[in-house]
Amino acid sequence: MKIALDAMGGDFAPQAAVDGAVLxxxxxxxxxxxxxxxxxxxxxxxxxxHGSAAASLELVHASQIIEMGEHPAKAxxxxxxxxxxxxxxxxxTGAVEAFCSAGNTGAMLVGAMFSVKTVPGVLRPAxxxxxxxxxxxxxxxxxxxANAECKPEMLEQFGELGSLYAQYVLGIARPKVGLMSLGExxxxxxxxxxxxxxxxxxxxxxxxxxxxxxxxxxxxxxDVVVCDGYTGNVLLKMAESIYExxxxxxxxxxxxxxxxxxxxxxxPILGINDNAIIGHGVSTPQAICNMLLQGYQMAESGIxxxxxxxxxx
Amino acid sequence: MKIALDAMGGDFAPQAAVDGAVLxxxxxxxxxxxxxxxxxxxxxxxxxxHGSAAASLELVHASQIIEMGEHPAKAxxxxxxxxxxxxxxxxxTGAVEAFCSAGNTGAMLVGAMFSVKTVPGVLRPAxxxxxxxxxxxxxxxxxxxANAECKPEMLEQFGELGSLYAQYVLGIARPKVGLMSLGExxxxxxxxxxxxxxxxxxxxxxxxxxxxxxxxxxxxxxDVVVCDGYTGNVLLKMAESIYExxxxxxxxxxxxxxxxxxxxxxxPILGINDNAIIGHGVSTPQAICNMLLQGYQMAESGIxxxxxxxxxx
Numbered sequence: 001m002k003i004a005l006d007a008m009g010g011d012f013a014p015q016a017a018v019d020g021a022v023l024x025x026x027x028x029x030x031x032x033x034x035x036x037x038x039x040x041x042x043x044x045x046x047x048x049x050h051g052s053a054a055a056s057l058e059l060v061h062a063s064q065i066i067e068m069g070e071h072p073a074k075a076x077x078x079x080x081x082x083x084x085x086x087x088x089x090x091x092x093t094g095a096v097e098a099f100c101s102a103g104n105t106g107a108m109l110v111g112a113m114f115s116v117k118t119v120p121g122v123l124r125p126a127x128x129x130x131x132x133x134x135x136x137x138x139x140x141x142x143x144x145x146a147n148a149e150c151k152p153e154m155l156e157q158f159g160e161l162g163s164l165y166a167q168y169v170l171g172i173a174r175p176k177v178g179l180m181s182l183g184e185x186x187x188x189x190x191x192x193x194x195x196x197x198x199x200x201x202x203x204x205x206x207x208x209x210x211x212x213x214x215x216x217x218x219x220x221x222x223d224v225v226v227c228d229g230y231t232g233n234v235l236l237k238m239a240e241s242i243y244e245x246x247x248x249x250x251x252x253x254x255x256x257x258x259x260x261x262x263x264x265x266x267x268p269i270l271g272i273n274d275n276a277i278i279g280h281g282v283s284t285p286q287a288i289c290n291m292l293l294q295g296y297q298m299a300e301s302g303i304x305x306x307x308x309x310x311x312x313x
Numbered sequence: 314m315k316i317a318l319d320a321m322g323g324d325f326a327p328q329a330a331v332d333g334a335v336l337x338x339x340x341x342x343x344x345x346x347x348x349x350x351x352x353x354x355x356x357x358x359x360x361x362x363h364g365s366a367a368a369s370l371e372l373v374h375a376s377q378i379i380e381m382g383e384h385p386a387k388a389x390x391x392x393x394x395x396x397x398x399x400x401x402x403x404x405x406t407g408a409v410e411a412f413c414s415a416g417n418t419g420a421m422l423v424g425a426m427f428s429v430k431t432v433p434g435v436l437r438p439a440x441x442x443x444x445x446x447x448x449x450x451x452x453x454x455x456x457x458x459a460n461a462e463c464k465p466e467m468l469e470q471f472g473e474l475g476s477l478y479a480q481y482v483l484g485i486a487r488p489k490v491g492l493m494s495l496g497e498x499x500x501x502x503x504x505x506x507x508x509x510x511x512x513x514x515x516x517x518x519x520x521x522x523x524x525x526x527x528x529x530x531x532x533x534x535x536d537v538v539v540c541d542g543y544t545g546n547v548l549l550k551m552a553e554s555i556y557e558x559x560x561x562x563x564x565x566x567x568x569x570x571x572x573x574x575x576x577x578x579x580x581p582i583l584g585i586n587d588n589a590i591i592g593h594g595v596s597t598p599q600a601i602c603n604m605l606l607q608g609y610q611m612a613e614s615g616i617x618x619x620x621x622x623x624x625x626x
Binding site for chain 2: 134145148149180181182188189190191193213214215216217218219227229230231233234235236237238239240241242244245246249251253255256
């Protein structure tokens with residue numbers, strides 16, 4: 001199995017990408033091979049510095065880079081030899097089984113929809129994030145930014161997508177799905193969350209536990225929390241800032257340390273025909289390594305096929 | 314000046330209310346008198362236990378109680394001798410200058426709109442909350458639950474209401490107003506936040522600094538953060554849960570300790586013709602005391618008149 005990494009994506013690329021890929025290669029030895037995608041003249045010397053530790057890594061040349069500030073759709077279409085576009089081509093043709101990038105989030109999303117495409121029956125893919133649980137492990141929060149506005153039917157599908165991920169990748173037998181709202185009662189929330197509640201309640205593919213509140217993100221009421229991408233993004237960034245503040249104050253604890261994006265690595269795009277993961281722009285080698293391990297787990301679990309067969313019916 | 318307190322509101326009422334009122338009375342001696350509203354047979358003995366410390370407190374009898382789980386509008390209309398309804402009558406007639414309650418939030422909101430009423434020109438009142446700042450002090454987040462859905466014009470007005478509160482009650486000379494979004498660029502956000510951005514940008518009464526993200530809630534980019542009541546409520550409750558988790562883990566720090574609702578006391582309803590504050594259901598005597606001090610500050614500042622004159626023009 002091959003797992004591809006955008007060597008040019010992220011604020012500290014290509015160095016952090018190469019270093020992270022070498023870390024992951026050691027952990028995945030005998031199970032998967034890492035394919036780096038990027039400018040050969042920049043990446044090759046960094047690989048050589050790692051000597052034999054980088055021997056198993058493959059390098060695919062891509063002459064262009066989509067910068068962080070570029071317009072996603074425009075850049076993706078104009079830069080067909082960018083590391084992101086090349087990565088999605090490898091993914092789409094089956095040359096690799098997962099593609100990871102800490103580069104331009106919007107371009108990763110556009111690439112997913114243009115190349116490997118949305119699963120038939122899925123209205124819109126969602127970006128999922130991992131929320132640490134007080135009892136240990138992680139839950140899933142989605143959408144965290146792919147869709148600022150969501151129809152009730154999209155929120156319902158996010159419940160299904162998150163539940164499948166929790167089941168097949170995180171190994172949670174019967175994931176509890178909750179809908180983010182202002183109160184536990186059915187009637188609480190916006191017109192959209194109220195309508196989504198009614199759809200989630202009767203969906204036979206999920207174990208819906210009802211509305212939850214902001215205070216329930218870290219407890220064991222749910223394994224999967226559904227919300228629109230605006231709310232999810234605001235929550236995610238606030239949680240990240242809390243971790244950064246605690247870290248700056250040297251206030252450490254196993255639960256709060258799980259907020260560190262480095263421990264997770266990246267956010268999968270769910271609802272597309274293949275495995276794609278978006279990393280944090282400031283990704284360190286450790287974060288890149290964990291994103292690649294997550295890519296391997298997704299590919300190994302067959303989550304994309306599970307999603308396809310669920311939405312076919 | 315008289316400040317009224319719902320003696321029957323909150324999970325630990327009337328004991329916590331009476332004890333908190335006695336604490337506040339000592340701090341406000343010579344400046345304001347506390348008026349307790351509630352069932353005389355329950356409250357009087359508690360006051361007597363405090364002896365001379367409770368001598369300055371006034372007690373107004375109200376025979377009914379609106380329970381936490383009751384339907385706000387129905388309960389408010391049917392229980393005209395409830396402590397909340399009596400409190401708003403005293404406020405409306407000018408017998409008291411602020412009314413505080415840790416009781417049914419919805420009933421407090423309904424009472425505000427039925428009795429003292431929304432300021433002419435204000436589309437909908439908002440509930441404001443206080444967010445601790447890393448540099449010390451507090452910023453304002455609104456709406457945190459009065460309006461799950463908001464039109465762009467409402468969000469614009471929340472910017473004005475929050476700015477006036479920051480200026481006149483918190484003493485911030487030129488409050489920076491930010492709009493909660495997914496990214497700093499104008500075009501980021503939902504259709505509603507994008508439209509609100511355009512309105513806030515040209516509003517002459519405020520110092521609008523643009524979009525902010527979830528990570529900016531605690532830094533010095535803004536003094537006032539505007540969002541819809543769904544988002545604000547989810548953020549507020551998540552922040553509260555973070556404090557509770559830190560507290561349970563005995564991880565204390567001056568910044569995070571400012572997340573404790575007890576330090577603040579309550580959330581003002583802004584955009585009504587008078588001063589009303591809603592406290593947390595689990596309010597302790599310390600929280601009740603701080604809510605009353607906040608009520609005094611609001612009354613003393615003349616914030617309600619400032620809001621009225623701003624929206625008259």
